[in-house]
Amino acid sequence: NAGVTQTPKFQVLKTGQSMTLQCAQDMNHEYMSWYRQDPGMGLRLIHYSVGAGITDQGEVPNGYNVSRSTTEDFPLRLLSAAPSQTSVYFCASSYGYRSSGANVLTFGAGSRLTVL
Amino acid sequence: DAKTTQPPSMDCAEGRAANLPCNHSTISGNEYVYWYRQIHSQGPQYIIHGLKNNETNEMASLIITEDRKSSTLILPHATLRDTAVYYCIVRVRENTGNQFYFGTGTSLTVIP
Numbered sequence: 001n002a003g004v005t006q007t008p009k010f011q012v013l014k015t016g017q018s019m020t021l022q023c024a025q026d027m028n029h030e031y032m033s034w035y036r037q038d039p040g041m042g043l044r045l046i047h048y049s050v051g052a053g054i055t056d057q058g059e060v061p062n063g064y065n066v067s068r069s070t071t072e073d074f075p076l077r078l079l080s081a082a083p084s085q086t087s088v089y090f091c092a093s094s095y096g097y098r099s100s101g102a103n104v105l106t107f108g109a110g111s112r113l114t115v116l
Numbered sequence: 117d118a119k120t121t122q123p124p125s126m127d128c129a130e131g132r133a134a135n136l137p138c139n140h141s142t143i144s145g146n147e148y149v150y151w152y153r154q155i156h157s158q159g160p161q162y163i164i165h166g167l168k169n170n171e172t173n174e175m176a177s178l179i180i181t182e183d184r185k186s187s188t189l190i191l192p193h194a195t196l197r198d199t200a201v202y203y204c205i206v207r208v209r210e211n212t213g214n215q216f217y218f219g220t221g222t223s224l225t226v227i228p
Binding site: 004033035037040041042043044045048058059088090092102103104105106107108109110112 | 148150152157158159160161162165167203207215216217218219220221
């Protein structure tokens with residue numbers, strides 16, 4: 001089992017460029033999400049998805065787009081990169097978001113993005 | 117909009133128990149408390165979760181107060197490898213499902 005796979009691990013962009021961070025999971029998880037982590041800020045939720053075709057905004061969605069065409073994949077798109085988007089990005093997934101039981105998140109290893 | 121409150125940092129001597137507190141006074145009656153840790157810049161790692169009763173697994177113990185407004189994660193015999201940032205989180209129910217909001221966590225340093 002690969003778990004949650006993020007690519008690329010490192011990326012350097014110039015201001016105004018666009019790119020896509022990829023996230024794939026092989027656990028048939030319904031719930032997937034993207035977080036960003038900045039120094040001293042903990043993890044902040046960007047976007048999330050509760051199933052294929054369903055996405056919604058988290059705490060800090062501006063400047064990012066997402067789509068969920070399959071259960072396995074949840075790409076994060078930066079439309080026009082800005083230096084403020086320099087951060088470490090984590091993708092996470094969970095099974096059974098609609099249940100009243102526990103939902104344990106599985107995280108990817110992270111993608112470190114630098115915008116010059 | 118923090119859902120949980122944790123001290124920013126703690127120290128613990130190697131071999132001693134590390135007790136990490138968390139306040140979650142707005143937690144709903146049927147929501148779990150989850151604990152994760154993050155070592156360096158790796159992805160957060162799940163530790164334990166609980167609803168009402170105390171829980172124990174191979175990594176840690178979780179003590180939840182009777183009113184469920186706070187909890188304590190216990191690492192019974194801390195090692196240097198337990199140095200990490202520990203996050204206490206609760207699930208927030210929204211229309212489309214359940215969201216998990218992380219705060220800044222507690223940075224635990226285990227001292228030799």
